[in-house]
Amino acid sequence: MTWLSIIISGIVTYFSRMAMVALIDREMLGTKVKEVLNYVPAAVFPAIIFPGVFFNDFGLFVEITDPKIYGAIVALVIGFYSRSVIATIVSGLLSYWFIIFIILK
């Protein structure tokens, strides 16, 4: 039963990856749609970022003093000026750890 669920989930997921690449002809998409597609990263990733920062493990809003918020702000500023993926992630993690292990200890 579980195997079957995994396989069906795999097929569904594969379909989501393959459908637009293999089944759709780009001519079918109008210029307007193509223009809107420029915003796909801006439209998708904040929906992962915001809950990851502002909600705790139980899906409740974190306090305004939550270390994740400050880690995210540091990562945002460093990332903006450095334009580096690694600097963004590392600065966010280090500042987050600095708050939970040094300031809050």
Place this chain on the structure above:
Amino acid sequence: MISKSKIFFKGIVAVLPHMLSVIPFGIITGAIGVELGFDPILVYATSLIIFGGASQIIFMQLLSGGASSLVAITSVGVINSRHLLYGAVLSEYLEKLSLIKKLIISYFIVDQGFAESNKYLRQNKNLSNPHYYVLGTGVTLWFCWQLSTISGIILGSFIPEELGLKFAIPLTFLAIIVNDLRKLDHVFVMLVSGFASLILFDAPFKSYIILSPIVALIAAFIMLRLKK
């Protein structure tokens, strides 16, 4: 002209920084699966067959919590439907390929790989073999994901929970879009998506993951109309 292997290698290098979050996430995914009581082979099968971090965790949590298979499969489908958007964007660079190549590359379309490919290929529109870049990012992420989930399955969660490494996930995605904060129209779309996700968070089947982008893309569409 850049050689195919060079483009492939560029793709590999582009996603390497993301391993900071992908590897811990993979270890956690493997460890959670075993902790929930699933056979290690089944846990690994989700990495191979589904190959999508968040959806694998939700899938196993739902099944172990007594949810029906239908609910678990629906949730996976809803969470992973965002790939339709990635595919629509990447199809610009993959349209000249044969069907069989398209079918193979599709398996390797993942968040970080999509984001880095999109960033690079947009600035290098005349590249002769753009799919090698997509493949370089995807294959790298695939290998790291398989290896890290396997190590999580075998060793358990050897990453101390106090480290809060789950926080690396939003940071990875922040790193992906942080450069676009220079463009006001993109900032607007990001804010719509972010706030929509907070409001829609409790929608069934984790559908906020696809509903928020849809809301944001509609906002982008309206914005483009008003601009003209």
